[in-house]
Amino acid sequence: MTFGNTILEQCAVLGAISEDPQVLTRTYLTPAHRRAADVIAGWMRGAGMDAHVDALGNVVGRYAGATPNAPVLITGSHMDSVVDAGRYDGLFGVLSGIAAVGELNRRGVRRPFAIEVVAFADEEGVRFGFSMIGSKALAGAFDTGWLARRDAAGVTLASALATFGGDADAIPDLARDPRRVLAFVESHIEQGPVLLDGGHALGVVTAIAGASRVRVTVNGLAGHAGTTPMPGRKDALAAAAAMILAIEAHASERAATLVATVGKLAVAGGGAINVIPGAVEFTIDVRSGDDATRHAAVIALRERCEAIAATRGVTLGWDVVFELAAAPCDPRLQDAFARAIAAQGLAPVRLPSGAGHDAMEMARLAPIGMLFVRCGNGGISHNPLETMTADDADVATRALVSFLEHLDPATLRH
Numbered sequence: 172m173t174f175g176n177t178i179l180e181q182c183a184v185l186g187a188i189s190e191d192p193q194v195l196t197r198t199y200l201t202p203a204h205r206r207a208a209d210v211i212a213g214w215m216r217g218a219g220m221d222a223h224v225d226a227l228g229n230v231v232g233r234y235a236g237a238t239p240n241a242p243v244l245i246t247g248s249h250m251d252s253v254v255d256a257g258r259y260d261g262l263f264g265v266l267s268g269i270a271a272v273g274e275l276n277r278r279g280v281r282r283p284f285a286i287e288v289v290a291f292a293d294e295e296g297v298r299f300g301f302s303m304i305g306s307k308a309l310a311g312a313f314d315t316g317w318l319a320r321r322d323a324a325g326v327t328l329a330s331a332l333a334t335f336g337g338d339a340d341a342i343p344d345l346a347r348d349p350r351r352v353l354a355f356v357e358s359h360i361e362q363g364p365v366l367l368d369g370g371h372a373l374g375v376v377t378a379i380a381g382a383s384r385v386r387v388t389v390n391g392l393a394g395h396a397g398t399t400p401m402p403g404r405k406d407a408l409a410a411a412a413a414m415i416l417a418i419e420a421h422a423s424e425r426a427a428t429l430v431a432t433v434g435k436l437a438v439a440g441g442g443a444i445n446v447i448p449g450a451v452e453f454t455i456d457v458r459s460g461d462d463a464t465r466h467a468a469v470i471a472l473r474e475r476c477e478a479i480a481a482t483r484g485v486t487l488g489w490d491v492v493f494e495l496a497a498a499p500c501d502p503r504l505q506d507a508f509a510r511a512i513a514a515q516g517l518a519p520v521r522l523p524s525g526a527g528h529d530a531m532e533m534a535r536l537a538p539i540g541m542l543f544v545r546c547g548n549g550g551i552s553h554n555p556l557e558t559m560t561a562d563d564a565d566v567a568t569r570a571l572v573s574f575l576e577h578l579d580p581a582t583l584r585h
């Protein structure tokens with residue numbers, strides 16, 4: 172039995188633990204969360220770890236280091252899911268970590284650092300509308316005011332936590348001492364097609380992309396669709412359409428470092444078939460692994476949209492509504508993952524992560540590293556069509572074992 176087959180079987184077991192019998196949906200503090208947490212804790216114990224479910228519902232397994240006071244390296248990912256999810260997003264990083272520690276345990280390897288595998292309770296943020304609750308708590312960034320947040324049914328986080336068997340009073344104690352944490356590393360399916368298209372099973376993540384989100388308003392002049400001649404119209408929707416294509420073109424010219432998406436578009440009042448659209452609102456989401464590239468892009472996109480607005484006689488409103496800095500992966504951890512990949516006979520390619528991950532929060536605490544694993548089906552994720560092969564799960568876990576076995580903690584002192 173390879174690591175890969177075991178992990179895929181475990182993904183199938185956990186994939187059946189859902190709050191919806193038809194599809195996989197496992198959100199925070201539900202009975203499905205509890206059942207899955209208990210199963211994961213059992214597997215951690217089977218791999219030679221002490222395991223418990225913490226005050227917020229994270230599952231934490233600990234494999235002691237060679238000395239009692241050794242610092243800790245934390246690995247893992249999340250155990251919650253989106254609605255109608257795939258099986259591998261998040262869980263792969265948990266199960267691969269458990270398998271890797273199980274292998275070290277089987278061989279009697281103890282490192283000069285303890286290894287903890289964490290299954291974070293909430294990364295996706297489906298239930299309470301804010302994300303990465305588990306990793307925020309470990310990183311010391313949990314705001315107890317969030318306990319009053321309510322889910323769609325009106326249940327507060329505090330009340331859901333009590334029902335689950337958590338302990339709100341103990342949340343501040345979950346925060347780790349940064350001086351004791353050597354690093355955080357996360358294995359995750361890529362959730363995109365880059366490795367698949369390049370023919371690579373594994374990749375080293377260079378940075379988790381930062382994001383800027385802009386709400387754009389275009390104001391023109393509504394008019395009668397039949398009586399207003401074409402010259403001199405101030406059609407807000409036609410102007411927005413030109414802007415959207417310009418945004419796409421700008422990002423396409425810089426596709427190696429940037430992505431930009433217009434995901435929402437609304438004509439004021441819903442629009443009417445016989446009215447020239449007078450006002451339109453749309454959103455832009457810009458992401459890059461490099462903050463300077465992203466900031467420059469937002470400025471350039473605004474200039475292009477303003478130029479289009481001027482040509483078409485409409486006015487532009489531009490509101491940056493969200494900014495998130497990129498989280499660079501530590502170069503020393505990147506190199507250590509590259510060596511671990513090369514040790515499997517594979518080319519250590521590097522790529523940024525366009526999606527957010529728990530590692531972004533854990534970066535407050537310690538240097539971070541990420542290993543990406545190829546997913547199939549065109550890279551689709553957050554969808555039941557999400558796939559990975561047993562061979563890829565296997566080689567990723569062997570690379571993680573090699574990484575854990577050879578990492579020199581002296582190079583990471585921070």
Ligand SMILES: [Zn+2]
Nearest residue numbers: 249260261294
């Ligand atoms: Zn994920």
